Amino acid sequence: MDKLTIEKAHKGLIKKEFSAIELAEFYLNKIKKENEKYNDFISITEDLALKQAKSVDDKLSRGEKIGDLEGIPMAIKDNILIDDCITTAGSKILENYGAVYDAAVIKKLRGLGVVFLGKTNLDEFAMGSSTENSAFGVVKNPVDVERVPGGSSGGSAAAVAADHCLGALGSDTGGSIRQPAAFCGVIGFKPSYGAVSRYGLIAMASSLDQIGPIAKNVLDAKLIFNSIKGKDKMDSTTLDINDKEKDYGVLKIGVPKEYFQEGISSEVKNIIEKEIKKFEKMGHEVKEVSLPSTEYALAVYYIIMPAEASANLARFDGIKYGKKGNSGENLIDFYSNVRAAGFGDEVRRRIMLGTYTLSAGYKEAYYKKAQAVRGLIKKELENVFKSVDILLTPTTPSTAFKIGEKEDPLSMYLSDIYTVTVNLAGLPAISVPCGRVDKLPVGLQIIGPQFKDNLVLSIAQSYEQLRNL
Amino acid sequence: MINEKQVKHIAKLARIKLTEKEEEKFAKEISSILDYIDKLNEVDTKNISPISQVTGLKNMVRDDSSPKKEKNEKILNQAPDKKDNYFKVPKILD
Numbered sequence: 001m002d003k004l005t006i007e008k009a010h011k012g013l014i015k016k017e018f019s020a021i022e023l024a025e026f027y028l029n030k031i032k033k034e035n036e037k038y039n040d041f042i043s044i045t046e047d048l049a050l051k052q053a054k055s056v057d058d059k060l061s062r063g064e065k066i067g068d069l070e071g072i073p074m075a076i077k078d079n080i081l082i083d084d085c086i087t088t089a090g091s092k093i094l095e096n097y098g099a100v101y102d103a104a105v106i107k108k109l110r111g112l113g114v115v116f117l118g119k120t121n122l123d124e125f126a127m128g129s130s131t132e133n134s135a136f137g138v139v140k141n142p143v144d145v146e147r148v149p150g151g152s153s154g155g156s157a158a159a160v161a162a163d164h165c166l167g168a169l170g171s172d173t174g175g176s177i178r179q180p181a182a183f184c185g186v187i188g189f190k191p192s193y194g195a196v197s198r199y200g201l202i203a204m205a206s207s208l209d210q211i212g213p214i215a216k217n218v219l220d221a222k223l224i225f226n227s228i229k230g231k232d233k234m235d236s237t238t239l240d241i242n243d244k245e246k247d248y249g250v251l252k253i254g255v256p257k258e259y260f261q262e263g264i265s266s267e268v269k270n271i272i273e274k275e276i277k278k279f280e281k282m283g284h285e286v287k288e289v290s291l292p293s294t295e296y297a298l299a300v301y302y303i304i305m306p307a308e309a310s311a312n313l314a315r316f317d318g319i320k321y322g323k324k325g326n327s328g329e330n331l332i333d334f335y336s337n338v339r340a341a342g343f344g345d346e347v348r349r350r351i352m353l354g355t356y357t358l359s360a361g362y363k364e365a366y367y368k369k370a371q372a373v374r375g376l377i378k379k380e381l382e383n384v385f386k387s388v389d390i391l392l393t394p395t396t397p398s399t400a401f402k403i404g405e406k407e408d409p410l411s412m413y414l415s416d417i418y419t420v421t422v423n424l425a426g427l428p429a430i431s432v433p434c435g436r437v438d439k440l441p442v443g444l445q446i447i448g449p450q451f452k453d454n455l456v457l458s459i460a461q462s463y464e465q466l467r468n469l
Numbered sequence: 470m471i472n473e474k475q476v477k478h479i480a481k482l483a484r485i486k487l488t489e490k491e492e493e494k495f496a497k498e499i500s501s502i503l504d505y506i507d508k509l510n511e512v513d514t515k516n517i518s519p520i521s522q523v524t525g526l527k528n529m530v531r532d533d534s535s536p537k538k539e540k541n542e543k544i545l546n547q548a549p550d551k552k553d554n555y556f557k558v559p560k561i562l563d
Contacts (some may be wrong), residue, residue, distance in 0.1 A: 098547060193523050193524060207521060236526070293512070296511075299508050299509050302502060318549060319557075320544075320547065320556060331559050340485050340486040348483075348485055348487075348495070349498060349499065351485065352479050352480060352483050352495060353502060355482050356479045356503075368519055371520055373517075374520050375517045408501075409501075410501055413502075
């Protein structure tokens with residue numbers, strides 16, 4: 001059962017080459033054996049997985065048809081709620097929190113018969129780019145265990161890369177699906193903002209967060225995305241995307257020059273430039289474009305994201321859930337003690353940064369300014385998409401870095417420099433493996449216009465086919 | 470730039486207790502992030518309207534009805550401290 005994909009596993013189940021329980025047990029055993037090495041899972045939901053697998057086997061033994069994802073073992077990032085399962089968000093403050101409902105995406109996948117293997121490790125509250133910030137230990141990159149898997153969905157990307165599951169869910173606020181996918185050599189897709197419900201996703205920055213799939217190939221990512229998307233009455237920012245998949249024919253492809261300037265490793269640059277030429281060979285028209293506001297995207301992101309996070313994380317007060325706090329002298333002391341004990345450094349840093357930029361006297365200079373530049377960035381992208389159908393860029397400026405290498409917060413933030421713009425503008429984007437430097441994977445990012453998720457997936461799939469030839 | 474006194478103040482607003490050593494550390498780190506962010510001042514945004522969202526959806530409303538009560542017990546069971554049907558909080562008045 002090694003190295004299956006969702007499509008192959010589905011065929012295996014139908015042909016009765018293995019049962020759903022055998023499939024689930026294969027992955028559960030592998031996780032139990034190797035989790036010590038990679039630390040990609042925070043919890044394993046074995047009882048739930050076997051129960052779900054059994055009902056698929058029952059259905060198969062009755063001769064009933066099963067759907068594409070039925071009996072397929074998946075891993076879920078531990079900031080997405082599964083009813084009655086511990087959901088930590090990678091934080092000490094939630095180490096004993098049992099979710100009281102299913103996230104919208106979980107409800108959908110559960111209904112389709114997906115088998116949930118467990119919850120994957122992440123940077124605390126999804127804040128980080130290396131999965132070194134988890135209260136439950138550092139995740140190791142399966143390609144090279146001395147290196148980070150990227151983050152914040154590092155556990156999900158590592159789980160897919162290590163063949164601990166057939167697919168995973170991650171969340172992406174500034175690159176947290178695409179960057180770890182690039183570092184681990186797997187597919188990571190961030191849908192358009194609003195395509196997938198965030199109900200039951202522990203919020204970091206609500207105007208940027210989006211759930212999406214991490215998978216072994218584009219087809220699998222597509223299957224997962226099509227199963228979780230759609231308008232949801234529990235998330236008022238969702239809508240149905242009516243972009244029908246079709247033969248897209250010859251495309252105009254833009255390559256923004258700002259993504260190839262200072263900061264990119266020359267090896268990564270060479271690979272990306274070489275791969276972009278392949279799109280020309282596929283018959284598409286490739287041209288250079290310019291997005292001058294790109295250089296401001298990360299600064300905008302580091303105002304808007306902490307501001308929203310500081311508001312979202314105000315709910316962790318030690319009263320409704322979480323650990324029992326030390327009683328302080330008064331209520332403010334109580335809150336301050338609980339939060340000091342429960343939050344790690346990066347979370348505290350971002351909450352304070354957000355509190356500062358939203359505080360009286362600074363809001364105009366920081367928050368309003370960032371919202372204006374965000375408007376500018378979105379407009380610039382809308383304009384560029386009048387002349388091209390998609391954009392191609394590197395996903396990250398370098399390959400996976402060493403554990404402990406980036407100690408200074410700002411240098412860590414810079415690893416998201418090519419991914420944040422997409423979140424600020426709400427666009428769909430995918431990272432596809434496109435080569436290696438030494439043995440470390442490099443990701444090619446394909447960015448589409450807002451709500452053209454199918455276009456992005458379709459071009460990614462044809463590129464992947466070309467690479468597999 | 471932000472100094473330790475300001476960090477102490479925002480930590481209080483954010484309800485996070487810090488030690489003096491932490492105040493010093495965060496003052497340094499937050500200052501370097503703020504220095505980086507300051508590059509936004511180069512951008513002319515005179516004729517640009519600020520945006521807070523990207524979908525363009527407006528006035529999305531739902532029925533004003535109360536959700537089912539069946540989850541109440543489950544929710545209360547997550548509380549570190551409770552009494553009967555209530556969350557227990559530290560006293561706020563003497």
